Amino acid sequence: MNVCVSRTGLWATVLALSVALAVGCGQEEDERGRSCPGGAGRNLSGRTVDGVDLWQKKLRCINLEGSELTGSVSEANLSRGNLFGARLTDVSLESVDLRDADLRRARLTAGTLAEVDLRGADLGGASLDRTMLTNVSFGGGRLRGTNLRSASLTNVDFSHADLRDADLSDAELSGSTLRGARLDGADLSGASWENVVCPDGTKSIGTRSCKGHFTPAS
Numbered sequence: 001m002n003v004c005v006s007r008t009g010l011w012a013t014v015l016a017l018s019v020a021l022a023v024g025c026g027q028e029e030d031e032r033g034r035s036c037p038g039g040a041g042r043n044l045s046g047r048t049v050d051g052v053d054l055w056q057k058k059l060r061c062i063n064l065e066g067s068e069l070t071g072s073v074s075e076a077n078l079s080r081g082n083l084f085g086a087r088l089t090d091v092s093l094e095s096v097d098l099r100d101a102d103l104r105r106a107r108l109t110a111g112t113l114a115e116v117d118l119r120g121a122d123l124g125g126a127s128l129d130r131t132m133l134t135n136v137s138f139g140g141g142r143l144r145g146t147n148l149r150s151a152s153l154t155n156v157d158f159s160h161a162d163l164r165d166a167d168l169s170d171a172e173l174s175g176s177t178l179r180g181a182r183l184d185g186a187d188l189s190g191a192s193w194e195n196v197v198c199p200d201g202t203k204s205i206g207t208r209s210c211k212g213h214f215t216p217a218s
Helices: 002-030
Strands: 048-050 068-070 072-074 092-094 112-114 132-134 152-154 172-174 192-194
Parallel strands (some): 048 068, 072 092, 132 152, 152 172
């Protein structure tokens, strides 16, 4: 009888340890960015990178996880790049391809983005407060919990993007579209509106807000 109890206790310990390890590994994985399979792409993670070094470069799947980007970047292809936790404060991005990139927890505070393609990108928990965005596309992107406080959003496409719990307080939206976007729990207090397409497809004429039109059309 004692042997059976001992074996039962042993199996219980092994099972508990397995569960703990599985949970722990899951948490660790969540703390890292998503890179392309097989380690494809140039690895510049954890470094200080001058934006000029990326100008007009095709660097698909680049790894910039935890890096600090300085200066400005123009006409670069960084699609599917890993920019998890990257710091791009005051950086200027112009005509940059960041489709399907991982920008979770990235800091783009007070930056300038013009003609940037972020369709399908993941910006969960990223900070773009006080950033100026012009002709930027977030179509189908994941921006849950993203900080866009006091951002200037001119001709920005949020079509079918996930903006749940995002902070858009005091943001300026002009000529932008929210068609099909999810805004559950988003903070829009103090936001200004000018000719914005609402989630249900209704156009907010003049400076009227999208109040009453936040439910995407089925």
